[in-house]
Amino acid sequence: MVGVELKPAQEQSTCAVSPNTPVWDDGSWGGLPTLDGDASADVCVVGLGGSGLTCVGELLRRGVRVIGIDAGEVAGGAAGRNGGFLLAGTYDFYHDAVARHGHHRARHIYRLTMDEVQRIAAETPDAVRLTGSLRIAESDEEAEDCRHHLAALMADDLPAGWYEGPEGRGVLLPTDGAFNPLLRCRILARRAVDAGARLYEHTSALDIRPGEVRTPAGTIRCRRVIVAVDGRLETIFPELEGRIRTARLQMLATAPTDEVRLPRPVYARWGYEYWQQLPDGRIALGGFRDAGGESQWTHDAEPCEPVQQRLERFLRDGLGVRAPVTHRWAASVSFTDTGLPLLEEVRPGVLALGGYSGTGNVIGALCGRAAAELAVDGASELAEVFASAPRPVPA
Numbered sequence: 001m002v003g004v005e006l007k008p009a010q011e012q013s014t015c016a017v018s019p020n021t022p023v024w025d026d027g028s029w030g031g032l033p034t035l036d037g038d039a040s041a042d043v044c045v046v047g048l049g050g051s052g053l054t055c056v057g058e059l060l061r062r063g064v065r066v067i068g069i070d071a072g073e074v075a076g077g078a079a080g081r082n083g084g085f086l087l088a089g090t091y092d093f094y095h096d097a098v099a100r101h102g103h104h105r106a107r108h109i110y111r112l113t114m115d116e117v118q119r120i121a122a123e124t125p126d127a128v129r130l131t132g133s134l135r136i137a138e139s140d141e142e143a144e145d146c147r148h149h150l151a152a153l154m155a156d157d158l159p160a161g162w163y164e165g166p167e168g169r170g171v172l173l174p175t176d177g178a179f180n181p182l183l184r185c186r187i188l189a190r191r192a193v194d195a196g197a198r199l200y201e202h203t204s205a206l207d208i209r210p211g212e213v214r215t216p217a218g219t220i221r222c223r224r225v226i227v228a229v230d231g232r233l234e235t236i237f238p239e240l241e242g243r244i245r246t247a248r249l250q251m252l253a254t255a256p257t258d259e260v261r262l263p264r265p266v267y268a269r270w271g272y273e274y275w276q277q278l279p280d281g282r283i284a285l286g287g288f289r290d291a292g293g294e295s296q297w298t299h300d301a302e303p304c305e306p307v308q309q310r311l312e313r314f315l316r317d318g319l320g321v322r323a324p325v326t327h328r329w330a331a332s333v334s335f336t337d338t339g340l341p342l343l344e345e346v347r348p349g350v351l352a353l354g355g356y357s358g359t360g361n362v363i364g365a366l367c368g369r370a371a372a373e374l375a376v377d378g379a380s381e382l383a384e385v386f387a388s389a390p391r392p393v394p395a
């Protein structure tokens with residue numbers, strides 16, 4: 001797929017570019033069946049991305065009969081199309097999280113996410129590299145903010161250091177990691193099927209009500225429904241309109257190159273840009289959502305200009321990489337304005353989780369486990385940590 005080309009901006013009324021395939025996809029997925037008829041289970045999980053699959057795994061661990069469905073393929077949304085960063089904390093940098101949520105909660109969440117990175121690495125070691133990550137300052141003002149960021153982490157005994165090196169200057173977060181997000185989800189899905197979960201692809205939830213999920217070819221009856229969908233969650237639950245807003249994030253990747261050597265993932269310009277070098281030398285780069293302005297608040301999930309142009313310019317001029325672009329892709333994520341994810345019972349017996357504000361790999365997995373606890377136990381300490389902590393699901 002070398003030399004994938006975008007249409008010129010003036011032709012891009014639909015912003016479409018084919019085939020919108022992430023660099024993570026090696027084409028080896030064998031697929032799962034489609035649901036064909038009615039079915040029943042204790043819990044139905046809607047959405048088989050990283051959050052939903054973590055939830056499925058936790059439900060299986062607790063001996064629950066589970067059915068999982070996805071409108072497309074396993075991790076066909078953001079979960080298999082992201083930057084592959086495993087970062088501790090929430091959307092906010094740590095000092096901002098402390099200001100927003102207070103020391104106790106910010107530190108508790110940070111520690112939970114650090115532990116979750118370790119858990120993810122232990123669970124799927126073939127997909128994960130524990131490399132640490134770098135937050136790099138693009139200006140003196142941002143360098144000053146990096147110093148506040150570092151000071152806040154150190155004040156709370158969280159591992160971090162000052163970094164100056166070829167990538168620039170900023171904060172080194174030694175416990176973060178990088179992974180192939182699609183590979184991880186595929187491993188989790190296969191493992192869940194082997195453990196007895198009934199997972200179906202190309203099976204949309206058309207209607208979600210207490211105790212049942214209607215799909216095109218049958219109805220799933222269940223005691224609980226867990227909807228683990230990040231981008232476009234508000235289209236499934238219109239009652240969340242105003243609390244969740246969907247945006248498109250975009251990336252590109254290059255052919256393998258040795259023009260640079262980046263041992264760890266890097267994010268810069270207040271987190272807007274992010275890139276990492278894969279073990280085979282490819283560069284995966286995302287960002288410039290703000291360059292697209294209001295047009296990036298969309299349910300469309302196709303890569304388009306001007307964001308792709310800005311990414312390529314940054315690849316060439318900012319990173320000094322000439323290697324050809326081989327992949328361009330996009331996906332939807334949802335944002336909240338609380339700095340915390342949404343995890344709550346939206347309808348009786350129906351839990352929704354999402355709204356990770358662009359950083360859902362780790363916190364989404366945590367929310368997936370919390371949702372499983374809520375569905376089984378009716379309460380979850382993990383869920384209580386988040387500001388949008390749900391009311392317990394009635395037993």
Ligand SMILES: Cc1cc2nc3c(=O)[nH]c(=O)nc-3n(C[C@H](O)[C@H](O)[C@H](O)COP(=O)(O)OP(=O)(O)OC[C@H]3O[C@@H](n4cnc5c(N)ncnc54)[C@H](O)[C@@H]3O)c2cc1C
Binds near residue numbers: 236
């Ligand atoms: C370009 C990009 C880069 C990113 N980089 C990072 C990063 O480096 N680190 C990080 O932590 N986060 C990153 N994120 C955010 C992260 O990818 C997401 O927050 C996370 O993957 C969300 O996973 P999920 O499983 O909760 O939801 P999703 O990935 O949104 O999965 C939901 C699934 O539900 C399915 N679905 C939707 N509607 C229905 C329905 N009605 N019926 C059945 N199934 C349905 C979809 O097909 C999809 O497979 C990035 C996101 C993007 C787009």
